[in-house]
Amino acid sequence: MKAAVLHTFDESLTSDEFVRYENVPDPKISRPTDVIVRIGGAGVCRTDLHIVEGIWRSKVDVKLPYIMGHENAGWIEAVGPAVEGFRVGEPVICHPLVTSGHCLACRRGDDMHATDSSFPGINANGGYAEYLLTGTRALIKLPKTLAPKDVAPYTDAGLTAYRAAKKASRHLLPGQFAVVLGAGGLGHIGIQVLAALCAAEIIVVDRSEQSLELAKTCGAHHLVKADGHEVEAVLAKTNGRGAEAVIDFVGEGDAVARGLAMTGNGGFYYVVGYGGKIDIPTIDMITTEKTIVGNLVGTYAELVELMALADRGLVNLHTREYSLRDANDALHDLHAGRIHGRAVLIP
Template identity: 50%
Template sequence: MKAVRIHEYRTPPSLDEIPQPDLHGHHDVIVRIGGAGVCRTDLHVVDGWFENIMRPERPFTLGHENAGWVEAVGDAVTSVHVGDPVIVHPLATCGVCGACRQGEDMYCTASTFPGVTVDGGYAEYLCTSERSLVLLPPGVEPAQVAPHADAGITAYRAVRKVSEVLQPGQTAVVIGVGGLGHIGLQLLSEMTPARIVAVDKSQLGRDLASKVGAEAIFGTEDAIDGVAELTGGLGADVVIDFVAEHDTPDRALRMLRQGGTYSIVGYGADLHIPTVEMVLKEITVLGNLVGNYADLDGLMKLVVNGRVQLETRDYPLDAAAQALDDLENGRIQGRAVLTPA
């Protein structure tokens, strides 16, 4: 089969011909890929960010936002059948550790992370676990929803957490209206009563924010003053940062009111907060990992009912390098999706 693989860090991935994956465990499932989302994390993987953290064995296949059809199942699999359309939670988990027992799949002590630590879905086929699969209803094409396997559930988890504090009349700011941010904006509308503000440095992102229903939209340079004016000088109650690179965290904190919550989804920058500011402003800082299985299931119910829409752009598998370059250089509105077929 064809697969887009990392051989050396900080060099473009290559399109290789490799064997189709086999079933090894009783609960393994082979998925024929219909769509694989292209994520900023993939850029970080290519650049070697996880080389000394997760230590994957190279070469390996990129791709952790996957959806497709069940191709083959292990002898103990009962929840899916050959031909079923599925979306794949990005982690393959053990099911028996303390974290799995509590439903927090992404804390699993024995997980694998396709596309980051083992072969992922920038390919024609993927091997994963039965535990990772959510069935898609008839009429939902896997390529249409593949990015929800990470972008969607990460945004869902972040919004679910802040939905516990947001009240009517309060203000939530989304920084970065890309693949995750445009989902986050829609989820804030669905799951909270807050006024929703979008901030993006590009016209492409601001146009997308308008399309998905942001009530106020600012560029990066005028966001601090704009949010202050909008809130009568108080600041935002919640800022969800889908970027968190360069000076974005500092700008986010300056938009925040006393008692507000800074929710971090993106990564790359360092966070510097004087302890006196933490105390006097009594702010909360939240980190957000990828969502758990329940988050994916809940999100897909919203998607199936037409409550959350994805803005996507399809690329053939052999154009993966172009898709990654377009993502890195801000030429994609929403999310890129690789389609092997």
């Protein structure tokens, strides 16, 4: 099969070629619960750029060359002998983690903390290819309203944004405020989820006018340009008290300090983006009673919930399509900030 393969790390992200489009062996079924999916769309994520940089080397044991791509959807191509309930040719979306279902975390539905798992595109070959090896527990059938190429980024970008926004929505009331930092690939989904799940007013902060315009179409009530005065602007819109929830999809540079400054007393700061550091005096944590919440990608059940919202048209992805052979163009455009929404590779 054809695949876009990572052969070397590039810490500076200056190479013209991050991945190489080439022939590789087809994946094979080796376990009874294995499933091979013919890829209809593979999302391009900023995590993929971090993988190219080598940031994930300290977190996972990856041996190059290997295939990135952890946001995948397509059609069932082949199934192992123990697979039930799925037929060849059915359209599916893949939860990013392949778990055995045997450990306690699996049985609790806490997929991301499973002790027996693989993560295609992170620590195993992923979906920057014509075919993907996954497992039956990762599959969700797609309704007729949703095509694989249009929903693939939901499996990480959408699911991560959904998890954070769902947590926030549980305590947000009418008359309160939620701030979304970053209206890009994850942020524009998080805005829609907040609008679907709660009645709080949504304030979106971003440096890009184009991203702010996208945020407006996604349900944002207030738009704030990140120009160095965004904290003051948010405080003005919240009558000086700050927001009850801040969801930080940036997580690096000065976004962390500014996000915490926008969070009101007793409020919640949800960390989604990464790369920066949280530095706050303990006395400030005590006197303000702020809560800092980390967020991984969501669970299988939460992906089912997100597909229900998408099926009803309450959440829509803004995507830009690339051919699989043009994976380097997609990665470079993402790195340069030329993608507003999500990029999707199509074999």
